[in-house]
Amino acid sequence: MNVxxxxxxxxxxxxxxxxxxxxxxxVAVFALALSYGDFQISLPDVVRSLLGLSTPPGxxxxxxxxxxxxxxxxxxxxxxFGLAGAIFQQLLRNPLASPDVIGxxxxxxxxxxxxxxxxxxxxxGVAAAxxxxxxxxxxxxxxxxxxxxxxGYRLILVGIGVGTALTSITSFILTRSDVKxxxxxxxxxxxxxxxxxxxxxxxLAVAEVILVPLALVLGRVLSGMQLGDDxxxxxxxxxxxxxxxxxxxxxCLAGMATSAAxxxxxxxxxxxxxxxxxxxxxxxxxxxAALVGAVLVLASDFIGTHLLGARQFPVGVxxxxxxxxxxxxxxxxxxxxxxxx
Amino acid sequence: xxxxxxxxxxxxxxxxGERTVVRDLSMALPTGKVTIIVGxxxxxxxxxxxxxxxxxxxASGAVLLDGKSIHATPSRDVALKLGILPQGPIAPDGxxxxxxxxxxxxxxxxxFRRWSSGDDDAVTQAxxxxxxxxxxxxxxxELSGGQRQRVWIAMALAQRTGILLxxxxxxxxxxSHQVEVLDLLTDLNEAEGTTVVIVLHELNxxxxxxxxLVVxxxxxxxxxxxxxxxLSESIIEDVFGMRCRLVNDPIxxxxxxxxxxxxxxxxxxxxx
Numbered sequence: 001m002n003v004x005x006x007x008x009x010x011x012x013x014x015x016x017x018x019x020x021x022x023x024x025x026x027v028a029v030f031a032l033a034l035s036y037g038d039f040q041i042s043l044p045d046v047v048r049s050l051l052g053l054s055t056p057p058g059x060x061x062x063x064x065x066x067x068x069x070x071x072x073x074x075x076x077x078x079x080x081f082g083l084a085g086a087i088f089q090q091l092l093r094n095p096l097a098s099p100d101v102i103g104x105x106x107x108x109x110x111x112x113x114x115x116x117x118x119x120x121x122x123x124x125g126v127a128a129a130x131x132x133x134x135x136x137x138x139x140x141x142x143x144x145x146x147x148x149x150x151x152g153y154r155l156i157l158v159g160i161g162v163g164t165a166l167t168s169i170t171s172f173i174l175t176r177s178d179v180k181x182x183x184x185x186x187x188x189x190x191x192x193x194x195x196x197x198x199x200x201x202x203x204l205a206v207a208e209v210i211l212v213p214l215a216l217v218l219g220r221v222l223s224g225m226q227l228g229d230d231x232x233x234x235x236x237x238x239x240x241x242x243x244x245x246x247x248x249x250x251x252c253l254a255g256m257a258t259s260a261a262x263x264x265x266x267x268x269x270x271x272x273x274x275x276x277x278x279x280x281x282x283x284x285x286x287x288x289a290a291l292v293g294a295v296l297v298l299a300s301d302f303i304g305t306h307l308l309g310a311r312q313f314p315v316g317v318x319x320x321x322x323x324x325x326x327x328x329x330x331x332x333x334x335x336x337x338x339x340x341x
Numbered sequence: 342x343x344x345x346x347x348x349x350x351x352x353x354x355x356x357x358g359e360r361t362v363v364r365d366l367s368m369a370l371p372t373g374k375v376t377i378i379v380g381x382x383x384x385x386x387x388x389x390x391x392x393x394x395x396x397x398x399x400a401s402g403a404v405l406l407d408g409k410s411i412h413a414t415p416s417r418d419v420a421l422k423l424g425i426l427p428q429g430p431i432a433p434d435g436x437x438x439x440x441x442x443x444x445x446x447x448x449x450x451x452x453f454r455r456w457s458s459g460d461d462d463a464v465t466q467a468x469x470x471x472x473x474x475x476x477x478x479x480x481x482x483e484l485s486g487g488q489r490q491r492v493w494i495a496m497a498l499a500q501r502t503g504i505l506l507x508x509x510x511x512x513x514x515x516x517s518h519q520v521e522v523l524d525l526l527t528d529l530n531e532a533e534g535t536t537v538v539i540v541l542h543e544l545n546x547x548x549x550x551x552x553x554l555v556v557x558x559x560x561x562x563x564x565x566x567x568x569x570x571x572l573s574e575s576i577i578e579d580v581f582g583m584r585c586r587l588v589n590d591p592i593x594x595x596x597x598x599x600x601x602x603x604x605x606x607x608x609x610x611x612x613x
Binding site for chain 1 (some may be wrong): 390391394395396416417418420421423424425427430431432433434435436437439440441442444445447448450456458461462464465468474477478498530566567
């Protein structure tokens with residue numbers, strides 16, 4: 001028996017186990033979100049309704065008009081945020097480098113808010129604007145931090161700066177707008193999966209059908225890129241091209257998710273590190289991070305809706321409460337240990 | 342056994358932005374030999390190595406790998422022939438020795454070629470050659486500096502290239518581990534015929550272990566060849582700006598440098 005083959009098999013098996021457990025968790029929370037609420041739907045009825053079979057009166061409406069869109073957008077946005085965050089963090093080798101920390105999500109938000117409040121556009125136009133905003137912001141950050149290649153730390157600092165600027169633009173537009181419309185925008189800004197329609201969900205689903213496999217295929221270079229540009233190049237990876245393609249994929253994922261559900265705080269930021277913790281070792285964890293993202297959003301929305309008393313909170317409030325302390329902890333320990341973030 | 346590979350710099354200039362660090366350097370690295378590059382700080386030796394490894398683009402001139410410009414050769418094809426260990430590489434947190442060394446097989450993986458028992462064998466051999474097989478399941482963060490360096494070398498070995506470039510592989514190691522690393526690279530050279538090119542700080546070890554010594558100063562080669570034939574006290578004085586005595590290394594019969602500072606010197610060597 002080859003020792004190396006044995007060790008490799010054990011390590012890979014752990015990654016696969018985590019994937020399976022997370023996938024089951026996604027399905028479980030998804031089913032819970034469909035079944036639980038003021039109007040209880042039994043699990044068999046949930047399944048029957050999904051399959052289009054006949055169900056007791058009221059189930060059809062609650063399932064297909066209220067809960068299924070909400071759970072779907074939660075799962076899809078979580079998946080996209082988790083995957084985008086892990087791509088950024090592992091590519092730039094820094095846990096701070098997630099799209100919601102370095103300004104990409106803020107770019108999507110600013111663009112979306114501008115189209116809604118200034119130009120009065122709604123529907124598909126907002127989604128396109130959010131995606132465009134994410135891409136343009138990412139390009140701006142990339143170019144501003146370019147100095148013969150993109151260094152991890154410079155990109156993060158530039159990104160945080162750009163993000164702050166964009167956030168103030170968003171606030172500026174909000175304060176100048178009609179209070180009523182601004183209030184709606186504000187809920188979207190916190191990140192909300194309530195009242196989403198299929199018109200918002202389908203584009204996200206379609207984008208993910210393309211972007212997720214693309215990210216996983218491109219992500220194969222991460223095992224080399226994790227060791228730094230020089231070694232990646234030594235291994236035959238086309239470093240600049242791969243980084244650009246992966247970042248663009250991540251930006252599109254984050255932009256699409258933001259357009260559908262708003263910038264749900266810290267999901268992109270937390271999913272990767274949680275997945276790394278679960279899988280152990282130093283392997284890239286794209287699939288696992290995507291699943292963690294989906295579980296985070298589904299579970300946080302469930303908590304915000306059902307477990308915090310009579311008042312309902314948007315999902316972004318719950319993820320923010322979990323994510324903010326983690327960010328502080330990361331900043332505090334990163335400086336102390338002198339490691340790169 | 343990897344096929345022998347020829348590597349050559351042809352009027353190569355390298356630099357960062359406006360600043361030229363290596364100027365018009367032409368040199369063939371002897372195939373199947375251990376070449377060691379020495380020189381004072383900022384003489385361009387690491388830059389030269391990065392240039393040879395196509396990590397830096399050539400400002401002018403070319404690096405020829407088996408007669409073809411390395412920058413015009415697809416990165417993957419280069420990676421099958423030429424391996425590099427940069428200075429002070431950083432491993433991801435929590436990575437195990439097996440996983441890290443397995444990454445050296447990256448270029449041998451592809452769309453249609455998944456991990457095979459051949460890859461397992463290459464990793465096993467690299468770990469065996471570096472004496473780190475017993476560490477295979479350990480996380481890299483837990484290893485000592487010497488062990489870690491051997492693991493990084495194992496990773497470079499796992500790539501199975503005919504030529505291996507190493508930038509200061511003995512930095513931060515104590516003397517016994519420095520000797521260990523150089524012995525290991527010599528083993529590799531003798532057993533596999535691998536061409537080894539090392540940038541090294543330690544002069545006496547360089548003089549002892551080099552088949553071919555390259556002495557650089559201000560981005561140019563001052564002299565190159567068999568250490569015993571090309572070195573002289575005046576060359577060392579010129580390159581390092583320090584008087585010295587070259588004596589015979591009683592162990593290896595190669596030149597050995599004895600520095601002369603301002604203190605602790607006998608009557609005969611006092612400056613007039």
